[in-house]
Amino acid sequence: MVTAAGTGAEATWRTVSEASTAPSVAHRPELHGLPCDFMYTITGLDPRALLGVATARLMDRFSQLAVIAAREAVADAGLDPSVWDGGRVAVVIGSAHGGLPFYDEQHTTLTERGARRVSPxxxxLTVVNGAASSVATDLGALGPSQAVSTACSSGTVAVGTAHQM
Structure with a gap:
């Protein structure tokens, strides 16, 4: 688990079970006037430290978080990617959106600096399957790699899709 309540199942559970702790909240000025003008944020997590600078640079934040969560899930399941047959391992991830902050940043670059300044x-970095691809690469999963994007039901549909595989 990589959540605003903590990184790892134990840390997340500890935060949600103790009344004295709460996830970090960030009020966003650009959301002013909407019924919800805040978001929960993941703090105290440096993907570069966990993934390595070069690897982290190749991913958007949503993919970085997916890889960190997938590593925890594999370890929690008692699996070892160094000994499995990667051809028999699939990755199915559900996400309603891809890397929106980077997409937004590049849109600003396009409008302010022109098309030639937009990142290749x-x-x-922004497509939904970026997380599935990053997880598959990181874990050596050579079977099917798929992203499910069905709005709020993405996670549930991803579990069902993986079960069917």
């Missing part, structure tokens, strides 16, 4: 990484 725009598509690979």
């Amino acid at each position: 990484k725009l598509a690979p």
Whole structure:
């Protein structure tokens, strides 16, 4: 688990079970006037430290978080990617959106500085299947790699899709 309540199942559970702790909340000025003008944020997590600077640079934040969560899930299941047959391992991830902050940043670059200044990484870093691809690469999963994007039901549909596999 990589959540605003903590990184790892134990840390997340500890935060949600103790009345004295609460996830970090960030009020966003651009959301002013909407019924909800805040968001929960993941703090105290440095993907570069966990993934390595070079690897982290190849992913948008949502993919970085997916890889960190997938590593925890594999370890929690008692599996070892160094000994499995990668061809028999699939990755199915559900996400309603891809890398929206980077997409937004590049849109600003396009409008303010022109098309030639837009990053060539725009598509690979922002597509929904970027997380599934990053997890598959990181874990050596050579079977099917798929992203499910069905709005709020994405996670549930991803579990069902993986079960069918």
